[in-house]
Structure formats: C-alpha cells, structure tokens
Amino acid sequence: MKKFLIILIAVIAVLVIAFMTVFVLAKTKVIFINEWFVDKNNSTIGVDLSSYQADVDMQKLKEQHIEFVYMKATEGSTHQDEKFAANWANAQKAGLPSGAYHFFSYDTPGSSQAENYINTVGDDLKGRLLPAVDVEYYGDKKENPPAKEDVIRELTVFLNTLEAHYGVKPMIYTGADIYNQYLQDFSGEYKMWISSLYTPLSWNYKGDWYIWQYLNRGKLEGYSGGETYIDLNVLNKEKDLNDLIVK
Template identity: 30%
Template sequence: MAKSTSRKTPIRRKTSKKKKSSFSFKSILFFLFLIGILFSAYHYRSALSFYFKSQSNKNNKVDKVAQARIFQILKAHKDLTFGIDVSQFQGEINWDEVDSIENKFPIKFVFIRASAGSNKKDRRFEENWEQAKEHHFICGAYHYYRPNENSIEQADNFINAVSLHKGDLPPVLDIEKLPENQSIDSLKVGLKRWLDRVDAHYSVRPIIYTGEKYYTDFLKEEFKGYTFWIANYNFFVENIKDEWLFWQFTQKARIKGVDENVDVNIYNGTPKMLQYLTISN
C-alpha cells in the first residue's frame, strides 16, 4: 500500500491593521477653520458687541453691520480726529443735535458741498455753512468736479459761492468720474487749471478728494504736491494710510440731527494738528 501523505495546512500570516491617524486631513482643516473663526471673533469683538446690542433697535432702515464696522474703526482710531461731510442730499439738518457718533466719538469738523460743475450751487450750502460755524465745527467747502465741463468756469462757480476765512479748512476739489468725451491727459490739465485758479484766489493749496483706485491710477504721480482725502469703504480696510490726509471710510453712518445716512471721515492727526491745517490769515 502507498503511504498516505498528510497535507500541511498553510500558515496564514497576520495582516497588521493600519492605525488610523488621530488627526485626519479633514480634522486638520476643521481645526484651522475653528481657529480662524475664533480669531475673527476676537478681532471684531467690539464690532460684534456693538452689533448684538443694536438688535434692540427696531429701525429697519439702519444697516447694523455697517454701524458695527463704523464703531470698530472709530474705536481703533480714537487718538485721531473725526468729522462728517454733508450736502443737500442730507436734507434739512438739525445742527443743535449734531454732536458725536454713537454718543462716544466727537465730531470736530464738517466738509460741506458748495457747488458742482460750472453752474450748480448746492441749495443747502449757505444754511449748512452758517449753522455748522455757529455750532463751532471746523468747516471746509468742496466742489464736485464734472469732467466734461469747462474747468475755469467750475473754479469760478466755487469761488462765487464760497468765502473762506481764518480757521477754515482749505478748499476741496472732489473728482470721482472719468471723462466721456476727452482723454485722461486732458482731464488732468483741467484739474490743474481748477486747482491753480482756486489756489490763486484763496492763497492756499486745495485738497483733492477721490476714491483710492482713482487716486492710484490717475492722480498719485502727477499731483504729488497735493494732499489727498481718500474714499475707501472696503470692509477689510481697517486703518488709515500714512499718505492719506483724510479717510472717508463709510457713507452709511447715522447721526443725531440728520435723517439720511452721512459720510464719516478720519483726519490723520490730532485735533490740535487739524488746527494747523486751517487757513491762518
């Protein structure tokens, strides 16, 4: 008989189970996201506190997010100087009530629109100018420049509307629009003609108001001898730049005594420094 051979059972090797990482990629992303949320909450803690307190205000016309941002920026610049600018679009203003922003940040100066283009007078300029001065605000007047109209006629329109005296801020040229039927170079010539004529009349160099992009793209290099009042409402821009004399950071402020939204501005200096900027004679 043939010997029977017993088959050996193959030895099964144990497969080692991979240990799951205690921190998966998704866990890391979630952790970083959480850190970002906490950091943002801490960074905007003043604004958030203001926002939730303001929820008791049932005025639906108020943009509470905008008000919270305004509070945050003003608090961060508490050592500087705050002001507003107004025109006929704010309607009739009760200047007896105009005093501060959120009862915390005092208003020290007011820019008032005097004229626009070659023949437009702001219909509330004289009233606003007189009332603001009576309430002891430092006052400045500005002209809204229309690129497609004659620059000298526009300068004369402003000059005919505004008398500046000791203690007033320098005149302001407000340029926001691009020309429709002339080149940028021609626009710059017109702006310089306006500035030169107004400078010669008041014996003080005007301030130029414009948006930050307009300033960067068209004015920064060729108007280096002038000071600038820059408008930038970007939510993530939180600090005034060194090269800005004034920063208009919002057009949505609510001020006692004014029914409509108001622009708020920061002067890049102390109240005492603002006095040095005014006309001296």
C-alpha cells in the same frame, strides 16, 4: 502628530473661509466692517454732507462728538448746493471746524468750475478747513473713463486757480480707483482725503492721507427732511486737524 496636523489644517481652513466670507460680504455691501477698524472714542471724527441731508443742526452734530464737517458747495461750472449757505453759516455759528467741497466735472473747464466755487464760497476762508475737490466717477464715466491728460489738465487748472485765490493748496477727495488711474503722479503735492467705504483703507491704498471716509451709512441726530444716513470720516491719527485750517 497626524491628528494635530489634521486639526490645524481644519482650523486654518475655517479661518480662511470666514475671512473670505467677510471680505465678499463687505465688497458686496452686505456688511460694513470699517467701524471695526475705527476707534471712535479715541479718534477725530467728522462728517461730510450736502443738501441730501436737508436741514442740519450743526450744534447737535457737535454734541455727538463730531469735530469737523465738510459740506458740498458747488458742482461743475453752474451748480450750487441749495443748502450750502445755511450749512456754511450754521457751522461757523456752532464753532464747528468746517470746509466747503466742490464736485469736479469731467465735462466742463476747470477754470469755470473754479469760478463757480469762488463765487459761491466767497473770498475769506480764514479759520475754515482747506477747500476740497471731490474727484470721482459719475454717470457712465466708470465704463467710459475720460482721458487722463484731459482730467489732469482741467483739474490742475481748477486747483491752481483756487490756490492763487486763497493762498493755500486745496485738498483732494477721491477713491483708490481714481487715485490709481489719474492722480498718483501728482497728488503728492496735495493733502489727500480718501474714500474706502467697504474695506479698510490700508487694504487698497498705500499713499499718505489726512482724512479717511470710512462709512456712508452713519446714523446721527441733527439732520432731518432728507437722507437717513450721513458720511463719516476719521482724521489720520498721525495728523493734526489744525494743519487743515486756513490761517
């Protein structure tokens, strides 16, 4: 009996050490374990991209069983992604469900950011995926986070303006850190697209979600002249992609 307990304790110790090692390696971005938790053969997989991927062949992405794509359209009040127009047209031509996202700035008014998005994307989103807003830290914002009331005020203006214009509630993309600090009080109104790149989503986020961005080191064929990698996303198996399409 004593020998059995010693062996049991040793096995448990080895398993704990192995788990902690994997956890540390994942958190320090040495290994990427999320692919272990995503069944790509039985899931709805999508990508998000921007000018960083340079020239994108949407048909080639589709041939690799990519079933939806989000592309950057705008950032802040004045910036437009230089590849957006081409990506937007080519996704439609390929019959690939596609949406446009806006990178939210803490430094300019939500109203002018919404105007930038609408002027760039256009008035008709019928058949496209919901407009999305990317809310994350940038620059020194993590070390010097903006006041919550300021973020909520301007983000609300942005979201309400897009909803009034397009007749649909936008989707919010964010990570668990931003969600916990700013968004959990009001995000229940919106469909959520959550980024958790180094550990499974369920480890650090407990809310409802539609899309999980699980890897920023994906490699596919169909884009050239820019980044080697592309972001990979998976649709929640309990959700329907059609619920994200503007009717």
